[in-house]
Amino acid sequence: MNASAPTTVRTRFAPSPSGHLHVGGARTALYCWAYAKARGGSFILRIEDTDQKRSSHAASLGFLEDLRWLGIDWDEGPEFEDCGGGEFGPYFCSKRLDIYHSYIDKLLSEGKAYRAFETPEELQKARKEARANKQNYRYDRAALNLDQATIDKYLAQGKPNVVRFKLPNDQPVTIEDKVRGSVTVDPQELDDFVILKADGFPTYHFAVVVDDELMNISDVIRGQEHLNNTAKHVLIQDALSFKHPNFAHISLIFNPDGSKMSKRDKDKALRKVVKERNIIDSPCDVVNEDWSWWLESKDHQLDIEKATALAETLDVALPEINVDDFRRAGYLPEVLINYLALLGWSPGNDVEKFDREFLVENFSFDRVIKSPAKFDRDKLLAFNLDAIQALSTDEFVKLWRDHCNCYHKEFMDKLSDEQFEMLAAANHPRAKTLDDTFKSSYFFIANDDEIVYEKTKAVRKALCNGEPSGFEHLTALEPLLSQINDWDIQNIKSVVEEYAGQNAAGKLGKVAQPLRIAVSGGPVSPAIFETLTILGRDTVINRIKLCLKVQSDMLSNSNA
RNA sequence: GACCCCAUCGUCUAGUCAGGUCCAGGACAUCAGGUUUUCAUCCUGAAGACAGGGGUUCGAAUCCCCUUGGGGUCGCCA
Structure with a gap:
């Protein structure tokens, strides 16, 4: 490639549809979007549904809605409202199985990957033993030594198997990261990781590499939790003669208590209460059929509706971590965008309040902050208050009405249009969010x-x-x-x-x-x-x- | 535990890459006054940080090393 040739910027956000879009993901998407927009590039949305157990169609739809509400539009990806489409699809991993298999076959035939027949239980046991001995677990490559006859026999028996990537050599892998600089990973830290699961689905590591290459992704922007994985990705890219995209690993968002803000936080909160109160049987009809499944493993998570229902029965407040939580709580999308952008990036010059256009014009990775940031609700609320107070009364009334329509229908039912409009306007000067004034306005609709x-x-x-x-x-x-x-x-x-x-x-x-x-x-x-x-x-x-x-x-x- | 990443007020950060203009600036929160028909606003002011230790240098928040602390990863999750 000619070094001076302009490279088209193509970024992507690739969430797994296992819940709602949480604020960390939203920030990643925002940076991807802003970076592409500023350079006349494309922002691509891809649904990483390689985990059959945890993916749901409803969840991926929720993601699209949340993104649109925030005003983050995508040039390519699942079609939704006026977004999506594109020539590099399908944009759901689950619909790209043939593609992954062709590359798996290629690696297999070139001896760069091999089949392995250990069961998950066996591996789990081996990991435990290694840990007990204070050893780092690495796959022992047992399957690499299987002779062809044995492999054929197992295959003929229909024995479940995975495909593992064979680490090529012991050269250190160096990643040039736009946020962190150059990071080197010693191959001793890696092992022959799984790239194709027993159910025929690729693992994330494999799918992401193939998709990014085929979709011509120029810049991979994602959370810091992927930094270590990147070495694996680079190795797969080399094995398949793919080019290396630019990498940018942004730091995580923490809860006020310093723990990682995670999409599992709601689940964690529920489990904690159930454990503390020693609840054995399902206390809530909605979750009856999922109850024992849920308790079985921390990997089993209730979907958002069921989790919310359970929380209501138990009378616990679930932490606000999803974009949708903040929407319900009456935050303005442009405020969330502003705040999220600021949580990990700064334009300098003491500038704090800005809109999407400003972000697009000024965003760059050399001003992305390397250290993790705690999510500060007080500051978000203060921003929201300022934005709401800066609204004209007409604008506020419109937004308040929309919010009411979604979440407080009874106000629409019980008040005349005239009353409603007056109430909305009267609430404007005292509103910090679109939601907070409803509670103190209940007496207007009470008998x-x-x-x-x-x-x-x-x-x-x-x-x-x-x-x-x-x-x-x-x-x-x-x-x-x-x-x-x-x-x-x-x-x-x-x-x-x-x-x-x-x-x-x-x-x-x-x-x-x-x-x-x-x-x-x-x-x-x-x-x-x-x-x-x-x-x-x-x-x-x-x-x-x-x-x-x-x-x-x-x-x-x-x-x- | 191993490896990787990170380190400025309670929190988010400016300043760090190009060392002096920084006894460190802004915002949120806090505290004290004031305005206001309640709540909420709003105004004024105060307090509050370069994690510690070594270097390098005339000079270090800024460069280097160590320690400490925090986080991430180590899955047939992504």
């Missing part, structure tokens, strides 16, 4: 008899203390509000403000807070005039009366 007056310090203070007290203000306000014919924010405001001017020395808070509690049951709501307007006169009057009814109860407990 009057559902309102429970909290007997907390803040409530008592607002209702019982002062001269006149909050209850006294409410008593006086009730007839005044009843007389308002046009129940709009202006009229409510002038009545309440005039009252406060005459009876609370102009201190609106003295009057607003009792009203707030009367209509909501607690001390938290959107701005008071908006709140009263949305609720409507009848509801407001009715709830003030209800509140006044608990007066004696509240007062009698006030010194307790």
Whole structure:
């Protein structure tokens, strides 16, 4: 190849569809995408479903949705909305079996690979023994010494077998990594690893090398956990006379406690609770049929719906690790993108807030941080708050409505369009996420008899203390509000403000807070005039009366 | 355990490659004041780090070595 010839940049993200897209994967995809975009290249999505036991079609669909939601589009790959397609498919490994087999055959016929007949159990045992003896386990190459007659006999018997790659020599393998520089792996650290499983599927190591070559991938960008594996990949590439792509291994994302943030964290959290509480039988119908299978091995993971159902039954909060978790929690995709990009990369000059375009224009591997980063939810939340506050009211209302449609349908059902719009707008200034205001807005859709007056310090203070007290203000306000014919924010405001001017020395808070509690049951709501307007006169009057009814109860407990 | 990677405030980082302008800058979190009709915001200020030890150098956060600490890998998972 001519050294000066421009090489087309082609990057790929190759997840295994065994769950939802988690934030680490999302960041890898983001870097792949930005790097390709900036250089006029292509970003390819490939589904690495080489594990039949763990792959599911639904999971791979979830990945596509998550990626699209983040605004990461792919030029080639599974077709979804306006993304995907391409000439280098199929983009599912499970549909490329013939291709892998032809290369396996090639290696086999050239003596660069060989069949082995040990069972997984035998290997497991050998590994255990090696560890017990404080030895590093390496496959002993027993199968390499099998004579052809024996092999033929086993094959004729249909004995399960795998294909192993034969390490060519003892030359150290050096990897040039764009993040880490040059890394050398001693071949003593490797052994004749499996490249074709007994079920006829290739292992990841083999599939990834073949696919990257055939799909013309120029830059392999992936998590640091693959750094050691890369030596294997280079060896396979050499054996097959493939070229070496550029490598870039980015560091991992940690949980706040310093452990690796992993797609298995939810599963781990559930197992911990089950163990702690000594739960023997399935506590939740949804998981009944998977229960014993799940308990059997840490490799067996419940799918996300079942895990969520189990978590609900057990009343445990699952850690937020998936892109979809943050979507539900009301984070804006552009904020997640921004934050994720910053977690492992920095544009310098104290720049922190930026959009996708800026990322594409400025992203480069020489500014990728080598050390792992902890995922800091507080900072993400602060970013989200800033972004939400920077939205126009119209934009916020639209997003709030979309979110509501997906996750809080009851608000759409119970409020009129006008009420809904007003509530959304009233919630804008106090929203940190698209989701957090729903919880404190429940009283808007509750029936009057559902309102429970909290007997907390803040409530008592607002209702019982002062001269006149909050209850006294409410008593006086009730007839005044009843007389308002046009129940709009202006009229409510002038009545309440005039009252406060005459009876609370102009201190609106003295009057607003009792009203707030009367209509909501607690001390938290959107701005008071908006709140009263949305609720409507009848509801407001009715709830003030209800509140006044608990007066004696509240007062009698006030010194307790 | 072996191998690989990494190391600046509690956290994310700027500064490191081209050593002096850094008694180390920003952001989040924290704390103290202030604004505000609640919650949330918002404003002002404070505290807070070059893991340790050796070198090299006139000079080291920056270069080298060791130690320590953290992480990853060691699967018929990816």
